[in-house]
Amino acid sequence: MLELRSVSARYNMLTSFVNAVDNVNFRIENNEIFGIAGESGCGKSTLLKVMYDLLDYPLEVSSGTVRLYKGNSETEFVETGRLKEYWWKEISYVPQGAMHVLNPVAKVEPQFFDAVSRGYHEKMKKKELREKIVEYLEELELSPDVLNAYPHQLSGGMRQRVLIALATFLNPSVVLADEPTTALDVVVQKDILTMLMDVQKRMKNSMVIVSHDMGVHYQVTNRMGIMYAGQMIEIGPTDEIFNHPKHPYTQMLIGALPRVGDNSQKEGIPGTPPSLKNPPAGCRFAMRCKYATDECRKIQPETIQVGEQHFAACLLLGQNVEK
Ligand SMILES: Nc1ncnc2c1ncn2[C@@H]1O[C@H](COP(=O)(O)OP(=O)(O)OP(=O)(O)O)[C@@H](O)[C@H]1O
Numbered sequence: 197m198l199e200l201r202s203v204s205a206r207y208n209m210l211t212s213f214v215n216a217v218d219n220v221n222f223r224i225e226n227n228e229i230f231g232i233a234g235e236s237g238c239g240k241s242t243l244l245k246v247m248y249d250l251l252d253y254p255l256e257v258s259s260g261t262v263r264l265y266k267g268n269s270e271t272e273f274v275e276t277g278r279l280k281e282y283w284w285k286e287i288s289y290v291p292q293g294a295m296h297v298l299n300p301v302a303k304v305e306p307q308f309f310d311a312v313s314r315g316y317h318e319k320m321k322k323k324e325l326r327e328k329i330v331e332y333l334e335e336l337e338l339s340p341d342v343l344n345a346y347p348h349q350l351s352g353g354m355r356q357r358v359l360i361a362l363a364t365f366l367n368p369s370v371v372l373a374d375e376p377t378t379a380l381d382v383v384v385q386k387d388i389l390t391m392l393m394d395v396q397k398r399m400k401n402s403m404v405i406v407s408h409d410m411g412v413h414y415q416v417t418n419r420m421g422i423m424y425a426g427q428m429i430e431i432g433p434t435d436e437i438f439n440h441p442k443h444p445y446t447q448m449l450i451g452a453l454p455r456v457g458d459n460s461q462k463e464g465i466p467g468t469p470p471s472l473k474n475p476p477a478g479c480r481f482a483m484r485c486k487y488a489t490d491e492c493r494k495i496q497p498e499t500i501q502v503g504e505q506h507f508a509a510c511l512l513l514g515q516n517v518e519k
């Protein structure tokens with residue numbers, strides 16, 4: 197299980213900072229699929245990199261920490277700076293645009309070997325490891341022939357499946373997947389989501405899925421968080437978020453979704469998010485929010501509980517204003 201404690205992260209641009217993640221707090225439980233949603237540029241991928249401890253220049257954590265609890269322990273954990281030692285076997289990551297991650301001039305097999313042998317603790321002969329990989333691919337209904345292919349010989353969906361197999365082969369307790377279905381056609385998207393759900397059911401581990409597509413969250417996640425301009429503005433069970441969204445931004449996101457049988461014109465969300473280089477002092481959504489008051493523009497809203505396991509950061513919710 198993974199816990200984020202007041203995590204802020206930024207891109208150090210020498211003369212300025214892009215504050216892509218601001219004071220994020222939440223916890224991923226065992227045996228759940230947690231979704232992270234929000235529009236392009238709100239910091240979803242940055243947050244996932246921080247959760248994986250993938251902090252390459254110019255990205256840096258400016259405060260807070262991520263804790264990875266070992267096994268089912270409530271007390272034993274490792275934190276940001278040391279998570280790398282647990283890559284592949286305890287925590288794994290499928291990056292955004294993963295279809296381009298595989299080396300185009302090498303066959304899949306050596307790439308698979310290279311990645312998994314780094315995380316494999318037991319000494320195992322190559323032949324035995326190959327047998328295990330083939331067995332695992334078959335469990336995931338993937339033909340072992342993919343091992344002999346070059347990445348360009350595989351379709352986008354197949355490459356994504358290979359990467360999911362790779363990320364889950366060592367049975368890590370946390371799997372992070374960034375936009376696993378983006379750029380794939382609808383039928384293939386469905387296959388990938390089904391594969392992720394099957395793997396999670398089998399392993400009973402924790403999975404985090406980042407997607408800007410609310411439909412993906414509706415289909416696969418148990419709980420989800422909504423990001424806006426670097427902050428987590430609402431978090432809760434997925435059905436609560438869809439049926440009783442509390443933050444005005446979430447309400448607009450849900451309101452903009454097409455529904456079967458409803459032909460009415462959908463409202464988009466007018467305006468654009470604020471710059472992450474110099475974000476406004478008050479609520480970051482205030483300039484686009486139809487309920488915003490002068491106070492909203494001055495005071496940063498605290499995250500408050502608005503239901504069972506349901507939290508949101510909006511000043512007006514604290515004042516019991518029905519929205
Ligand atoms: N390497 C980088 N250097 C500087 N700024 C960056 C870098 N990568 C991302 N950013 C900025 O950080 C902010 C958050 O970006 P991030 O990629 O995390 O957003 P996202 O929510 O994943 O967007 P998308 O849905 O488009 O993938 C954006 O303003 C982006 O321009």
Ligand SMILES: [Mg+2]
Nearest residue numbers: 240241242292
């Ligand atoms: Mg992204």
